[in-house]
Structure formats: structure tokens, C-alpha cells
Amino acid sequence: MWFSVAARALLGASMATAMALPALDPTAPKDPGHTMKLFTLEQMKEEPANKLFKINAVSGCSSNPNIRFEWREYSDSDRHALVDSIQCLRSRPARIAGSNNRFEDFAVIHRNFSPQIHNNQKFLLWHRYFLWAFEQILREECGFNRAFVWWDETKDAGRFSQLDMFSPNFFGTMHGCLNDGKFAGIQQVGGGCVSREGTAENTAQCSTDFENYCRGMGNYPDFERCWEYGPHGYGHNGIGGTMAYVEISPSDPAFYMHHSYIDRVYRVWQNADPARRTSISAISLGGIKPDVKVRDVIDTLDGAMCYRYTY
Numbered sequence: 322m323w324f325s326v327a328a329r330a331l332l333g334a335s336m337a338t339a340m341a342l343p344a345l346d347p348t349a350p351k352d353p354g355h356t357m358k359l360f361t362l363e364q365m366k367e368e369p370a371n372k373l374f375k376i377n378a379v380s381g382c383s384s385n386p387n388i389r390f391e392w393r394e395y396s397d398s399d400r401h402a403l404v405d406s407i408q409c410l411r412s413r414p415a416r417i418a419g420s421n422n423r424f425e426d427f428a429v430i431h432r433n434f435s436p437q438i439h440n441n442q443k444f445l446l447w448h449r450y451f452l453w454a455f456e457q458i459l460r461e462e463c464g465f466n467r468a469f470v471w472w473d474e475t476k477d478a479g480r481f482s483q484l485d486m487f488s489p490n491f492f493g494t495m496h497g498c499l500n501d502g503k504f505a506g507i508q509q510v511g512g513g514c515v516s517r518e519g520t521a522e523n524t525a526q527c528s529t530d531f532e533n534y535c536r537g538m539g540n541y542p543d544f545e546r547c548w549e550y551g552p553h554g555y556g557h558n559g560i561g562g563t564m565a566y567v568e569i570s571p572s573d574p575a576f577y578m579h580h581s582y583i584d585r586v587y588r589v590w591q592n593a594d595p596a597r598r599t600s601i602s603a604i605s606l607g608g609i610k611p612d613v614k615v616r617d618v619i620d621t622l623d624g625a626m627c628y629r630y631t632y
């Protein structure tokens with residue numbers, strides 16, 4: 322599956338308009354996601370319990386948060402430490418079935434969860450946690466001890482391949498199989514080389530205009546849609562090659578740089594209204610009754626509905 326991008330491109334929309342969103346294509350073959358998934362009672366009992374856990378609350382976070390620095394603010398020493406720690410992860414043993422090393426674990430997990438975490442409102446939150454977890458594993462298992470990084474793609478719109486990030490010094494150059502830099506020879510999950518294309522028409526959509534347009538959205542569903550199908554999709558398709566292949570795109574280390582930009586703009590959009598930091602969306606019945614928040618319906622006795630059962 323390739324990345325869907327919004328037809329509402331602000332500049333040079335020709336690439337985008339040719340790509341219909343999958344859900345709108347009536348000729349698209351039905352996949353297993355369209356049929357009811359069933360477990361018998363016996364199978365259900367064998368399913369491992371949901372491994373939800375709580376992250377230990379970090380006391381004092383608001384007064385002393387970790388800071389992510391933009392690539393251009395990041396020293397050469399920091400850049401090398403980052404690339405070296407990612408390379409270190411590639412030398413560590415896999416812990417996930419179907420993966421060949423610890424770095425690939427992330428791409429395999431991303432592939433396995435892919436239908437649940439794209440094209441819906443979980444997208445931004447899941448990828449936020451995924452990126453944070455990647456950072457933590459770099460620290461815990463490969464000794465990475467610098468501030469983390471983000472990439473302001475608007476400064477490179479239309480010319481990603483000219484950024485020094487995509488050089489043999491750091492993430493490797495942009496064209497064809499990745500065969501220079503620390504990650505030379507890196508393979509995709511599922512086989513084949515990690516490759517890139519670097520198409521300017523697509524990366525041009527990672528623009529200040531497009532970012533500002535999405536940041537102007539007044540509610541989460543509209544922002545999420547704009548951001549996922551807009552610059553997020555164009556960045557993937559623009560780096561191209563492995564990055565344009567949704568499920569396994571984290572096979573390319575550049576994935577994490579791209580998603581740092583996606584996450585940063587989500588945070589900037591949240592900064593504009595505190596309510597955006599406590600709620601992602603309304604539950605909508607299309608106007609039959611007013612839209613409500615999760616908190617309005619999660620407790621039947623404390624919210625919009627107020628009812629209980631006889632037993």
C-alpha cells in the first residue's frame with residue numbers, strides 16, 4: 322500500500338490528484354479488514370492479555386522537559402552520535418518475530434499494526450509514541466545520551482536531497498539503493514534494498530504554506546486528515562522508495578527524521594489551544610445527536626447519558 326495524499330495540495334497538485342484515497346475506490350479489492358474478525362471462546366482465552374501499562378509519571382516534566390533540537394541546530398557531534406546509535410541498534414539482536422535486528426523490530430511492529438494506525442485518528446498519537454519509544458531504546462540499549470532531534474522540512478521543501486542529512490556523512494544520499502553512509506547496504510523488512518528517490522514535486526508539498534493551512538484547522542479530525550494526507554504523505558512519497566511503502570517505511574532510518582517533523586507540528590498545533598492537549602476528537606453520529614467527547618460516554622453514570630443496567 323502506498324501513501325495516500327490529499328488532493329488539496331496547495332502547490333503543483335498534479336501528482337496528488339492522480340492518487341485516489343483507497344476508501345473512495347469502489348473497485349478496490351476487499352481485504353480481511355472488511356470482514357468481521359472472530360475468535361471462538363477457546364481462542365479468546367488463549368489470546369495473551371492486553372499488555373497495557375502505565376509509563377511512570379515523570380515528576381517535574383513541565384519545569385524540565387527534554388528538548389528536541391532542529392537538525393540545523395544540532396552539532397556535528399550530536400549528528401554523528403545519533404547516526405552511530407541507530408547503527409548500533411542494527412547490530413543488536415531482534416526481539417520481535419520476523420525481524421533480523423533491534424532496529425528492524427520497529428519496522429516489523431509498524432508493519433504489523435499498520436491497518437490500525439494509519440488513515441484514522443490514532444495516526445498522530447501512535448506515531449508520537451512510536452518515535453518516543455525509538456528514542457528511548459536508542460538511549461537504553463545503545464547509550465545515546467544527547468538531546469533528541471527534529472527536522473524542519475519546510476526549510477528543505479522541494480530539495481530534500483540537497484540537505485546535508487542526506488549525505489554520506491549522515492543518513493546517506495537520496496538516489497536509488499542506499500549504498501553510502503553508515504547505513505550502506507541496509508535491507509528492507511521483507512527483502513530488497515532500502516532505497517530512496519527524492520522527488521522534488523512531492524517534497525515541495527512539505528511547505529510552510531501547507532503546514533500553515535493544516536495548523537489553521539480548528540478541530541482534531543480536520544487537522545489530522547490535513548496533516549496525514551498532506552505533508553506527511555508527501556514527505557514519505559517524496560523521499561520515496563522504501564519510505565513510500567507504508568507498512569515497512571521505518572526500514573529507512575530517515576523515517577524517524579520525517580516523523581519528528583510530523584510530531585513537532587502536531588505539538589505546535591496543540592500549543593495554540595490547551596483543549597487540544599486533552600482531547601483528540603468528538604464521537605459523531607452525523608448529527609442525529611450532538612457530537613460528544615470520549616469522556617462524555619466512557620462512564621454511563623457520569624457524562625452525557627446517565628443510565629445503568631438492572632444487573
Ligand SMILES: [Cu+2]
Nearest residue numbers: 431439448567
Ligand atoms: Cu506509519
